[in-house]
Amino acid sequence: MRVLFPFFTVIVLVLLAFAGVKMANLHFLFGVIIPYAAITVFIAGFIYRVVGWGRSPVPFRIPTTCGQMESFPWIKQNKLENPSTTLGVIGRMLLEVLFFRSLFRNIKTEFREGPKFSYGSDKWLWMAGLAFHWSFLIILIRHLRFFFLKVPYLIHVTESLDSFLQIGAPLFYITDALILGAVTFLVLRRFLIPQVKYISLAADYFPLFLILTIAATGVLMRYFSKVHIVGVKELAMGLVSFSPAVPEGIGVLFYIHLFLVCVLFAYFPFSKLMHMGGVFLSPTRNLANNNRAVRHINPWNYPVHVHTYEEYEDDFREKMKKAGLPVEKE
Amino acid sequence: MYDSGKIIAGLIVFVLLVTFPFISNMGKASAKPKPSIDTPVINEMAVKKCVEPKEFMRAEHMQLLNNWRDSVVRNGDRIYVNTAGQSYNMSLQNTCMNCHSNKKKFCDECHNYMAVNPYCWSCHIQPKEQPNEQPKENML
Incomplete structure (x- = not known):
């Protein structure tokens, strides 16, 4: 059920x-209205979710640290794994966002030779995750050529690097193979590793199946069953210049691809995919570990009325003097 | 909202990135490519036909040319028999460009629009047309 429901959902979407x-x-509807609706939902939903996180108070610094904290000058601090300054936090976040530093630490635990518990390095998830995310980013940048009349230099460079093997015509993109392989690995991992299968939900499978289908339809369109590509760009240019027009004869495969991308965009803010924004707002990553050096005041502390000793003495000074008690102020 | 300065700055960057294609195309009319087949050789043809039907050529010409290259360069086979049974000489410069002698108005029209840089002309000699107007961008 947890696999079949998202599987058939994607099939129904394609149909x-x-x-x-x-x-x-x-x-x-499929070429203009749904794309506009999807991008609107994406932007509004994204902002809504991020603002929602921003409204949650973080009363205390809770970074997960993996190295020596700032201490005496003769103890060497690990400035990236246990940052105490904003600069260190930026470095740590860059490592996390660009290279998935915390996933690199991923280990597997196994029973070996009876009741012996052993830990081992497990970089496959990190590698597949990195390959998948970077491929997706490069593919996204490549697709921007459909949205500019004069295509920016950066997009040209990305595209020529991605196709530099010069295999076939149209040129084969390295990221096309990478993303299909990586997503397949990420799906198989949930199927084949019992512990991961146990904790996998429909919400884990659905984005994987969706992205796999998007990548597959894209590959089909580019290499096997070609669509009218100039028409695709005319449609895209019409969309971004707010003068939408649907050219004739693009081919149904393109509309399937586009519709699934729209579903992905619209689904994005309501799903685990929000880790794209969430990674920047993780209090276990984006806070400097300076709990002992800086005073952090709980943001929801309400003003407490305190009656100090000075005020107490003001109230009872005369009585205290009569009783012979010492007073600080005469 | 806590840390609103940083969060709002981040959100503004996000919105600018997502809407970048919309912003950069604001108020620009998009010209569609119109590849021209107005050349002396084509105009003289009684039946204006390419080696394969137009729809096939539009989608698959790159694949066809790639196959031609492989066939000629690797196997030395220069004869192409099309789906109608006619034979053609597999040659970009002597067959394709003989009719489509207007590279700028035919090839480049769509290639530039789609931002693709085929590497045909890194080996082949570009047809000479309008010698006073050299192509500005060097084809990859």
């Missing part, structure tokens, strides 16, 4: 786009 375009001729 929906196929039927909508091929049979019902709803080109304008």
